[in-house]
Amino acid sequence: MTLYxxxxxxxxxxxxIEYCVKCKWLIRASWISxxxxxxxxxxxxxxxxxxxxxxxxxxIRSGSKIIWERNKQGGMPNIKELKQIVRDLVAPNKELGxxxx
Numbered sequence: 001m002t003l004y005x006x007x008x009x010x011x012x013x014x015x016x017i018e019y020c021v022k023c024k025w026l027i028r029a030s031w032i033s034x035x036x037x038x039x040x041x042x043x044x045x046x047x048x049x050x051x052x053x054x055x056x057x058x059x060i061r062s063g064s065k066i067i068w069e070r071n072k073q074g075g076m077p078n079i080k081e082l083k084q085i086v087r088d089l090v091a092p093n094k095e096l097g098x099x100x101x
Contacts, residue, residue, distance in 0.1 A: 011045065012043065012044055012045035012090075013043075013044055013045060013062045013063060013089070013090050014044065014045045014046045014047070014048060014062065014063075015033075015036055015044055015046070015047045015048070015060065015061070015062050015067070015086070016047075016048045016050055016059075016060070016061045016062070017029045017032060017033060017047065017048070017049050017050065017058075017059070017060050018050040018052050018054075018057055018058070018059045018060075018061070019049070019050070019051065019052060019057065019058050019059075020052055020053075020054065020055060020056050020057045020058065021051045021052060021053060022053070022055060023055075023056060023058075025058055026049070026051070028058075028076065029049050029058070030049065032060070032077070032079065032082065033047035033049060035079055035082075035083070036082075036083070036086060039083055039086075039087075039096070040086060040087070040090060040091065040094075043090045043091040043094065044086075044090055056070070056071060057070070057071075058070035058076060060077070060082070062086075062089060062090070065089065067082070067085055067086060067089065068082060068085070080099050083096055083099055084096065084099065
């Protein structure tokens with residue numbers, strides 16, 4: 001009897017960045033998306049930028065999980081900390097080089 005192993009591929013997560021248009025946070029959202037895409041190019045499917053009319057919103061999500069919420073976490077994310085949070089979510093064994101030191 002021969003057993004066949006199916007290759008099951010999990011769909012890569014997508015990251016959403018919702019930002020306040022009136023606060024002019026497009027540039028920051030774009031920069032963060034570029035940083036995440038360059039660091040996690042093999043681990044994430046995409047980064048989606050969502051312009052919002054909700055005053056002051058800057059929220060980063062993956063599925064139903066909120067990764068960063070500006071209003072609750074006291075400001076904008078530090079890119080080092082954000083990359084560590086995303087790494088722990090999408091690629092726990094990935095080394096981030098100097099960021100981990």
